[in-house]
Amino acid sequence: MIVVKIGGAAGISHDSLCADAAALVARGERLVIVHGGSDATTTLARQLGHEPQFITSPSGHSSRRTDPRTLEIFQMACRGVVNQSLVLGLVRRGVRAVGVSGIDASLWRGTRKAAIRALEAGRTRIIRDDCSGSVEHVDPALLNTLLDAGCTPVISPPGLSEANEPINVDADRAAARTAAALRASTLCLLSNVPGLLRAYPDEESLVSSITIERLDEAESLAQGRMKNKVLAAREALLAGVPRVIIGDARVASPITRALEGAGTVFA
Amino acid sequence: MIVVKIGGAAGISHDSLCADAAALVARGERLVIVHGGSDATTTLARQLGHEPQFITSPSGHSSRRTDPRTLEIFQMACRGVVNQSLVLGLVRRGVRAVGVSGIDASLWRGTRKAAIRALEAGRTRIIRDDCSGSVEHVDPALLNTLLDAGCTPVISPPGLSEANEPINVDADRAAARTAAALRASTLCLLSNVPGLLRAYPDEESLVSSITIERLDEAESLAQGRMKNKVLAAREALLAGVPRVIIGDARVASPITRALEGAGTVFA
Numbered sequence: 233m234i235v236v237k238i239g240g241a242a243g244i245s246h247d248s249l250c251a252d253a254a255a256l257v258a259r260g261e262r263l264v265i266v267h268g269g270s271d272a273t274t275t276l277a278r279q280l281g282h283e284p285q286f287i288t289s290p291s292g293h294s295s296r297r298t299d300p301r302t303l304e305i306f307q308m309a310c311r312g313v314v315n316q317s318l319v320l321g322l323v324r325r326g327v328r329a330v331g332v333s334g335i336d337a338s339l340w341r342g343t344r345k346a347a348i349r350a351l352e353a354g355r356t357r358i359i360r361d362d363c364s365g366s367v368e369h370v371d372p373a374l375l376n377t378l379l380d381a382g383c384t385p386v387i388s389p390p391g392l393s394e395a396n397e398p399i400n401v402d403a404d405r406a407a408a409r410t411a412a413a414l415r416a417s418t419l420c421l422l423s424n425v426p427g428l429l430r431a432y433p434d435e436e437s438l439v440s441s442i443t444i445e446r447l448d449e450a451e452s453l454a455q456g457r458m459k460n461k462v463l464a465a466r467e468a469l470l471a472g473v474p475r476v477i478i479g480d481a482r483v484a485s486p487i488t489r490a491l492e493g494a495g496t497v498f499a
Numbered sequence: 500m501i502v503v504k505i506g507g508a509a510g511i512s513h514d515s516l517c518a519d520a521a522a523l524v525a526r527g528e529r530l531v532i533v534h535g536g537s538d539a540t541t542t543l544a545r546q547l548g549h550e551p552q553f554i555t556s557p558s559g560h561s562s563r564r565t566d567p568r569t570l571e572i573f574q575m576a577c578r579g580v581v582n583q584s585l586v587l588g589l590v591r592r593g594v595r596a597v598g599v600s601g602i603d604a605s606l607w608r609g610t611r612k613a614a615i616r617a618l619e620a621g622r623t624r625i626i627r628d629d630c631s632g633s634v635e636h637v638d639p640a641l642l643n644t645l646l647d648a649g650c651t652p653v654i655s656p657p658g659l660s661e662a663n664e665p666i667n668v669d670a671d672r673a674a675a676r677t678a679a680a681l682r683a684s685t686l687c688l689l690s691n692v693p694g695l696l697r698a699y700p701d702e703e704s705l706v707s708s709i710t711i712e713r714l715d716e717a718e719s720l721a722q723g724r725m726k727n728k729v730l731a732a733r734e735a736l737l738a739g740v741p742r743v744i745i746g747d748a749r750v751a752s753p754i755t756r757a758l759e760g761a762g763t764v765f766a
């Protein structure tokens with residue numbers, strides 16, 4: 233069982249991913265694909281005249297401001313753009329792909345952040361109507377039902393809060409929870425970098441492996457979006473996933489390459 | 500086994516439908532819900548500045564012009580708005596609802612219209628890049644897998660063409676094909692009218708029942724969107740579905756009411 237999270241940044245081809253996934257499924261691999269929708273949300277929000285906003289926490293962490301309208305746009309982008317594109321790419325290659333969101337059959341249960349502290353012009357503001365949160369519980373039943381029937385699940389945000397509201401959740405960390413719930417042997421986090429870089433953005437400075445004892449060092453190296461990937465790797469490892477690979481989505485056969493050890497291997 | 504198609508026009512509450520569906524599922528009914536996205540597509544297209552266009556065929560039939568951009572908007576509206584809303588409404592009521600689109604696991608296979616004849620200012624124009632078509636084959640395997648696992652499928656367009664392209668398909672007629680493939684006992688087509696009206700829009704002129712021999716008469720009475728519903732009823736009956744009910748989605752317990760015979764019963 234392999235869980236693959238695919239990023240959505242520029243330079244990432246769904247074609248390479250889908251072709252590789254189809255080859256793995258044809259060989260009998262049980263595969264679950266997870267994606268987010270951040271870049272597609274930004275594009276759609278601009279088209280709709282609802283300019284994307286980002287919040288910086290007092291600790292310096294940046295995240296999308298998800299007001300109720302942004303949540304609607306996020307759902308259209310995740311479900312109606314990214315998920316449809318991946319499912320279509322797989323179906324075209326003979327895979328029985330099935331798109332599911334985190335709210336389907338309460339797949340991704342979590343908690344909405346009731347109060348977010350945001351730095352604005354040097355002052356801290358509390359935001360109470362944000363529709364973001366984190367996935368805390370994954371119900372593997374629907375995924376196992378689909379896999380047992382020869383289908384390949386493609387999972388999209390949002391998640392579902394304790395009050396049954398959709399919430400914007402980080403897909404890297406949700407993928408980590410999903411890999412743990414499915415007792416996957418490997419979690420691959422694929423994006424537009426070769427892996428964790430010692431001197432970002434120098435791609436020659438790739439860190440090829442990280443042991444569980446050196447996770448703190450990995451976290452101190454991570455920049456920007458990589459912070460969430462390293463955090464996801466930590467969560468997956470601590471939840472019993474034997475191997476996490478942060479790899480490159482921009483290459484041919486990106487899943488196979490990562491499984492062969494290209495990228496940063498956490499074990 | 501009951502297949503319910505729910506319309507999206509103004510005045511239709513997803514709450515009533517979801518509450519009723521949850522009660523039926525709790526009693527052990529096998530239920531599949533189908534929806535379209537016409538009204539949501541029109542709303543989103545206007546917000547995106549891509550004004551909706553409709554085509555009139557030489558025979559007087561009106562349909563949405565689905566250029567490639569409209570197909571993208573249609574998918575966002577169907578999957579990211581209507582489907583998410585129905586799934587959420589069901590999950591909130593304890594139903595293990597799972598949203599699937601017609602492209603998932605090649606559920607709704609059909610044909611793209613390679614050439615559409617459109618009347619424009621008295622002349623006939625041929626449109627060759629339209630992304631609409633019709634569903635001709637429904638694979639019930641995924642739906643039965645989900646139903647057997649205690650899940651309730653909520654099916655959204657698009658369908659999938661013979662060339663593996665997404666296509667805008669009429670959800671009433673796709674629901675008819677779906678009911679036939681599932682060997683459903685009843686197909687309910689619920690919208691913002693009480694049923695087929697002898698003198699549209701006079702709601703007192705409801706036709707309460709239609710036998711298979713009187714289908715031509717029903718077709719001659721149907722106006723606007725009702726034409727597709729009567730055509731769907733015909734297709735379902737001819738494909739072996741014993742009973743089709745065109746009923747009112749605007750009332751409390753709309754599915755139960757229809758199953759009790761409120762509306763126009765085709766048998």
